[in-house]
Amino acid sequence: MVYSLPEEVLEHVFSFITSDKDRNVVSVVCKSWYEIERKCRRKVFIGNCYSVSPGIMIRRFPEVRSVELKGKPHFADFNLVPEGWGGYACSWIDKMSRAYPWLEEIRLKWMVVTDESLELISTSFKNYKVLVLASCEGFSTDGLSAIAANCRNLRELDLQESEVMDSSGHWLSHFPDTFTSLESLNISCLGSEVSFSALERLVARSPNLKTLRLNRAVPLGKLSTLLQQAPQLVELGTGAYLSGVRSDVYSALSKAFLGCKELKGLSGFWDVDPSYLPAFYSVCSRLTTLNLSYATIRSPDITKVISLCPNLQRLLVLDHIEDSGLNALALSCKNLQELRVFPSYLYVADANVTLTEQGLVSVSQGCSKLQSVLYFCHQMSNSALITIAKNRPNLTCFRLCIIEPRTPDYLTHEPLDIGFGAIVKHCKNLNRLSLSGLLTDRVFEYIGTHAKKLDMLSIAFAGDSDLGLHHVLSGCEILKKLEIRDCPFGDTALLANVAKLATMRSLWMSSCAVSIGACKILSRKMPMLNVEVTDENGTLDPKLDSCLVEKLYVYRTVAGPRSDMPGYIWTMDRDSANKI
Amino acid sequence: MGPHEGLGLEITELRLGLPGGSGGGGGEKKRVFSGGGKNGNMDLVVGWPPVCLYKKNNICHVTKMYVKVSMDGAPFLRKVDLSCFKGYSELGMGLEKLFGCSGIGEAMKEESESCEYTAIYEDKDGDWMLVGDVPWLMFTETCKRLRIKRRSYANGSRLHGTNT
Numbered sequence: 090m091v092y093s094l095p096e097e098v099l100e101h102v103f104s105f106i107t108s109d110k111d112r113n114v115v116s117v118v119c120k121s122w123y124e125i126e127r128k129c130r131r132k133v134f135i136g137n138c139y140s141v142s143p144g145i146m147i148r149r150f151p152e153v154r155s156v157e158l159k160g161k162p163h164f165a166d167f168n169l170v171p172e173g174w175g176g177y178a179c180s181w182i183d184k185m186s187r188a189y190p191w192l193e194e195i196r197l198k199w200m201v202v203t204d205e206s207l208e209l210i211s212t213s214f215k216n217y218k219v220l221v222l223a224s225c226e227g228f229s230t231d232g233l234s235a236i237a238a239n240c241r242n243l244r245e246l247d248l249q250e251s252e253v254m255d256s257s258g259h260w261l262s263h264f265p266d267t268f269t270s271l272e273s274l275n276i277s278c279l280g281s282e283v284s285f286s287a288l289e290r291l292v293a294r295s296p297n298l299k300t301l302r303l304n305r306a307v308p309l310g311k312l313s314t315l316l317q318q319a320p321q322l323v324e325l326g327t328g329a330y331l332s333g334v335r336s337d338v339y340s341a342l343s344k345a346f347l348g349c350k351e352l353k354g355l356s357g358f359w360d361v362d363p364s365y366l367p368a369f370y371s372v373c374s375r376l377t378t379l380n381l382s383y384a385t386i387r388s389p390d391i392t393k394v395i396s397l398c399p400n401l402q403r404l405l406v407l408d409h410i411e412d413s414g415l416n417a418l419a420l421s422c423k424n425l426q427e428l429r430v431f432p433s434y435l436y437v438a439d440a441n442v443t444l445t446e447q448g449l450v451s452v453s454q455g456c457s458k459l460q461s462v463l464y465f466c467h468q469m470s471n472s473a474l475i476t477i478a479k480n481r482p483n484l485t486c487f488r489l490c491i492i493e494p495r496t497p498d499y500l501t502h503e504p505l506d507i508g509f510g511a512i513v514k515h516c517k518n519l520n521r522l523s524l525s526g527l528l529t530d531r532v533f534e535y536i537g538t539h540a541k542k543l544d545m546l547s548i549a550f551a552g553d554s555d556l557g558l559h560h561v562l563s564g565c566e567i568l569k570k571l572e573i574r575d576c577p578f579g580d581t582a583l584l585a586n587v588a589k590l591a592t593m594r595s596l597w598m599s600s601c602a603v604s605i606g607a608c609k610i611l612s613r614k615m616p617m618l619n620v621e622v623t624d625e626n627g628t629l630d631p632k633l634d635s636c637l638v639e640k641l642y643v644y645r646t647v648a649g650p651r652s653d654m655p656g657y658i659w660t661m662d663r664d665s666a667n668k669i
Numbered sequence: 670m671g672p673h674e675g676l677g678l679e680i681t682e683l684r685l686g687l688p689g690g691s692g693g694g695g696g697e698k699k700r701v702f703s704g705g706g707k708n709g710n711m712d713l714v715v716g717w718p719p720v721c722l723y724k725k726n727n728i729c730h731v732t733k734m735y736v737k738v739s740m741d742g743a744p745f746l747r748k749v750d751l752s753c754f755k756g757y758s759e760l761g762m763g764l765e766k767l768f769g770c771s772g773i774g775e776a777m778k779e780e781s782e783s784c785e786y787t788a789i790y791e792d793k794d795g796d797w798m799l800v801g802d803v804p805w806l807m808f809t810e811t812c813k814r815l816r817i818k819r820r821s822y823a824n825g826s827r828l829h830g831t832n833t
Contacts, residue, residue, distance in 0.1 A: 167716035224723070250723045278723070382724070432718060434806075465718060492718045523719075549717070574716070 160200035186213035207232030211239035229254035302326030316345035327357030356380035373397035415448030419455025474508025488523035494550035510535035537564020558582035580607035606634025612661035777801035
C-alpha cells in the first residue's frame with residue numbers, strides 16, 4: 090500500500106520548487122504527482138516554440154502565470170536564418186489570451202510579434218506585469234502604445250535588441266498618469282527619439298523603477314534630469330554619452346551620479362566622449378556589471394574606469410581594451426565572473442589595437458572566479474589555451490572566436506586541437522563551448538571524451554570528416570543544442586546517431602555535407618523529430634537523394650510538422666519526402 | 670564520396686538546378702562561400718564573424734568615414750562611407766552601383782587594362798594615388814577623396830607602372 094500525502098500538502102510543497110528542471114523531475118515520479126504538479130505549475134519555459142503546441146501546453150498546465158518561449162535558432166543572430174523562417178508568436182498569444190486570463194508574464198526571444206498580438210496582450214490579461222521581447226521583430230510603437238495604455242499593473246517592459254518599427258515617438262505618453270508600478274524599462278533598441286517629457290514624467294512617478302535602459306537618442310544633457318528623478322536606480326543604460334563642450338552638463342551629471350547610491354550596473358555608452366567618463370566615477374566602487382561594448386574609447390580610458398571597479402563581476406567591452414587593459418582588469422577585479430570582449434573591426438586586425446591571447450591568459454590568471462568567457466581575437470596558441478584551462482578549471486562557458494576561419498596556432502602553425510582539448514579536460518563543468526581556429530577531427534575526440542557536462546556546442550569551419558561529428562554525438566551525453574556551419578560533416582555521422590537527436594533540443598547544420606537522402610532516412614527512423622531542409626536558391630531536387638542540403642534544422646517535437654514555413658523550407662515527411 | 674576541404678566547390682558540383690530555376694522566397698543574402706583563405710578574403714562569408722546583427726550595425730555607425738567621390742563627366746559628386754565596406758571589392762561594387770562604372774572593382778585589384786575606368790584617391794599628404802596598392806585599412810585611414818577617371822582621360826599607361 091502506498092502512503093501518500095494529501096493533495097493540498099503536496100501542492101504546498103511543490104510551490105517551493107520553482108526551477109523548470111526540478112518541476113519536470115517531480116512530474117515524472119508517479120501519475121498522481123504528475124497530476125498535482127501540472128495543475129499548480131506557474132511558470133513554463135519552452136526553448137523551442139515548435140517542440141510543442143500552445144494547445145498541448147494549455148491542456149497540461151491550466152494555471153500558468155508566466156510563459157517563456159524561444160523561436161528561431163540561435164544562428165538567426167548571425168544572419169544565417171532567412172527571412173520568413175518562422176517563429177511567429179501569434180498563435181501562442183491568441184490561445185493564451187483565451188486560456189489564461191490571469192497570465193502575468195510573457196518572455197519571447199527570436200520571435201516575430203505583431204502589433205495585433207501586443208494589443209491582444211494588453212487587453213486580455215487582468216493582472217499583466219511583465220513583457221520581455223528579446224531579439225524580436227514584426228511590431229511597431231503602435232503595439233507598444235497599446236501596452237502602455239492598457240496594462241495598468243505593468244512592472245517590466247524590456248525590448249532588448251528587438252527591431253521595432255518606429256511609427257510614433259509618443260507611445261510613452263500612453264502610460265496614464267495613474268500608472269506608477271513600473272520597475273524596469275529597456276528601450277535601448279529604439280532607433281528614434283521618444284518624447285522626453287513623457288519619459289521624464291514616467292520616471293518621476295515610478296518610485297519602484299530599478300532598471301532604466303535608454304536609447305541612443307536620449308541626449309546626455311537629459312540624463313542628469315532622469316537620474317535626479319530616479320536615484321534609486323540599480324541598473325542604468327545611458328544614451329549617447331557625449332555633449333558639446335558644456336561644463337554644466339558635466340557637473341550636473343556628476344552630481345546626479347553622486348546621488349545614485351544603489352547603482353550596480355551601467356550600460357549604453359554609445360558615442361563616448363572620454364572627457365565625460367569621470368562623471369560616473371563615484372558609482373564605480375559599487376558596480377557589479379559594466380557594459381562598454383558600444384564605447385570606442387581607447388585602452389587608457391577603459392583601464393582607468395575598471396581600475397575603480399573592484400566589485401566588478403561582469404564586463405562587456407570592445408577589443409579596444411587591449412592586452413594592457415586586460416592586465417589591469419586581472420589586477421583590479423578579483424570578483425570577475427564573466428568577460429565578453431567584442432571585435433571593434435569586424436574583418437581585419439586594426440593595427441592600432443593590440444589585443445592578443447595574452448590578455449585572456451592574464452585574466453584567467455588573475456580572476457579566480459572567472460566562469461564565463463566570450464573572446465574575439467586574431468591569434469591564439471595551444472600553449473595559451475592550455476594555460477587558461479589549467480588556471481581556470483571552474484570555467485562553465487568558453488566561447489572563443491578567432492576571427493579568421495581556420496587560423497592555426499600562430500607559434501607552431503599546428504591545429505588548436507590540444508588547446509581546446511585542454512579546456513574540455515580541465516574544465517569539468519563546462520556547459521557551453523564555441524570553437525574556432527584550425528581544428529581537425531582530433532578536437533572532437535577530446536570533446537566527446539571529456540566534455541560530459543556540455544549542453545551547447547557551436548562549431549564553424551572545423552573538422553576533417555564525419556568522425557568529428559560522430560565523436561560529439563556519441564560522446565557528449567547531455568548535449569542539447571548543437572549548431573554547426575561550414576564543416577565537412579555529413580550523412581554517416583548523422584545516421585549513426587539518430588537516437589541521440591531525440592535527446593536534444595535541436596541540431597543546426599548549414600553548409601555541411603548532408604544529403605537529402607540522409608534527411609529522408611532520418612525522418613523515417615525518427616518520427617518524433619522535425620527534419621527541416623532549407624533551399625533558398627531553388628536548386629535542390631528532392632528526388633535526387635545525393636543532393637546536398639544548404640541548411641538543416643532538426644528538432645524534437647510533440648506537435649508534428651509545422652505549417653508556417655516559407656516555400657523554400659520543407660519538413661521531411663516520414664512517409665515520402667516530397668516538396669509540397 | 671567523403672567531402673574534405675574545398676567543401677564549397679563540392680556543394681555546387683553536386684547540385685542539379687531545376688530548369689529555369691531561380692531562388693525561392695529567400696532574402697537577397699550573399700550566398701558565396703569564400704573558404705577564408707590565407708590572406709583572409711573575408712568579404713563574402715555570411716554571418717561571420719559571429720557578432721549579432723544588432724552589434725554589427727551599431728559598431729559600423731560609430732566610425733563613419735564619408736569621402737566625396739567624383740567621376741569624370743558626372744554632373745555631381747557623391748559621398749560614400751568607407752567604414753561600411755570591408756575591402757576593395759565591396760568598394761568597387763558600391764561605386765559601380767553609384768556611377769555605373771562597371772569593372773572598377775576588378776581594376777582596383779589587378780592592374781589590367783580591361784576596365785574603362787580607374788580609381789584614384791587623394792591621400793593625407795595631398796597626393797593623388799592609385800586605389801588598390803595599399804592594404805584596405807591603411808587606405809581607409811589615408812583616403813580623403815576619391816575620383817573615378819575614364820581611362821582615355823587618365824593618360825592610362827603612366828598610371829600602370831608595369832606597362833611601358
